[in-house]
Amino acid sequence: MPELPEVETVRRGLEKEVVGLPIRGIEATYPRMVLTGFEQLQKTLQGQTITGISRRGKYLIFEIGEHWRLISHLRMEGKYRLAVLDEPLRKHDHLSIKFDDKQLIYSDVRKFGTWELILTDQLVSYFLQKKIGPEPTYEAFDEEIFREKLKKSTKKIKPYLLEQSLVTGLGNIYVDEALWYSKIHPETRANLLDDRSVHELHDAIIELLQKAVRLGGSSIRTYSALGTTGKMQDELQVYGKAETPCSRCGTKIQKIKVGGRGTHFCPTCQIKIG
DNA sequence: TCTGCTGTTCCTAA
DNA sequence: CTTAGGAACAGCAG
Numbered sequence A: 001m002p003e004l005p006e007v008e009t010v011r012r013g014l015e016k017e018v019v020g021l022p023i024r025g026i027e028a029t030y031p032r033m034v035l036t037g038f039e040q041l042q043k044t045l046q047g048q049t050i051t052g053i054s055r056r057g058k059y060l061i062f063e064i065g066e067h068w069r070l071i072s073h074l075r076m077e078g079k080y081r082l083a084v085l086d087e088p089l090r091k092h093d094h095l096s097i098k099f100d101d102k103q104l105i106y107s108d109v110r111k112f113g114t115w116e117l118i119l120t121d122q123l124v125s126y127f128l129q130k131k132i133g134p135e136p137t138y139e140a141f142d143e144e145i146f147r148e149k150l151k152k153s154t155k156k157i158k159p160y161l162l163e164q165s166l167v168t169g170l171g172n173i174y175v176d177e178a179l180w181y182s183k184i185h186p187e188t189r190a191n192l193l194d195d196r197s198v199h200e201l202h203d204a205i206i207e208l209l210q211k212a213v214r215l216g217g218s219s220i221r222t223y224s225a226l227g228t229t230g231k232m233q234d235e236l237q238v239y240g241k242a243e244t245p246c247s248r249c250g251t252k253i254q255k256i257k258v259g260g261r262g263t264h265f266c267p268t269c270q271i272k273i274g
Numbered sequence B: 001t002c003t004g005c006t007g008t009t010c011c012t013a014a
Numbered sequence C: 001c002t003t004a005g006g007a008a009c010a011g012c013a014g
Helices: A004-018 A038-045 A120-129 A143-151 A157-162 A172-181 A195-214
Strands: A025-028 A050-056 A059-064 A068-073 A079-083 A093-098 A103-107 A114-119 A254-258 A261-265
Touching (some): A004 A050, A025 A038, A038 A114, A068 A120, A157 A261
Antiparallel strands (some): A050 A059, A093 A103
């Protein structure tokens, strides 16, 4: 499910459903996905109450009591859903948190998603170490700093944005969208972007992700789970639109490969420089 | 059956 | 430092 808007939508759903509930037990059919160890997680969280759900970039953070934070990353296909207590786990369900009268199930076909239990004290250093950049808001995402970083790099802009270090939250869908809005070719080297382009890109990222959050994210492959009823997929301009006309100029949207990822762009609006 | 594709991230090697 | 490529895993389309 995972770019920032989808993760934020899941966060809001979880917040409504599980905050304030004491954890009665945790079950795993795939304990290996708990990188910090399933047994310790089970022992530590038994009886503790979920006090909040927060988010940093694409990471969900379960706040558990004062001292513990459970960091959940959905990667490509992780999903949460609520179920009655006696519902058995299905094929791709890996973990379940049991409450008094319901359970929260984590399901993930590709098993890429992870859970990590850390002390609250370690939260800041966790994200520092992963080099997670600022949140995509006007307050946190400073255009000057963005411009200076871009100026010092010859990386292609698309893969660079996917690193999460310039700004966090973009994935393969929204990065293509943001580059289309700011009329930048995805293979443009970062240091070749002029100030005007950088400005447009900066604002496009913020506006696009904020709009996607407002619309509840994009639901591309969906079934009943928290955060899967978004409307943003109807607003996409290039992602998944290969061979259809660009809404700005009518040219057919092209699909190429950049940094190993499928990449959609308008060859007329997004001219390659350099 | 085989290939290539998929909303992510991390690691290695050149 | 940069990039490319592959790995983790499973399913789907052609």
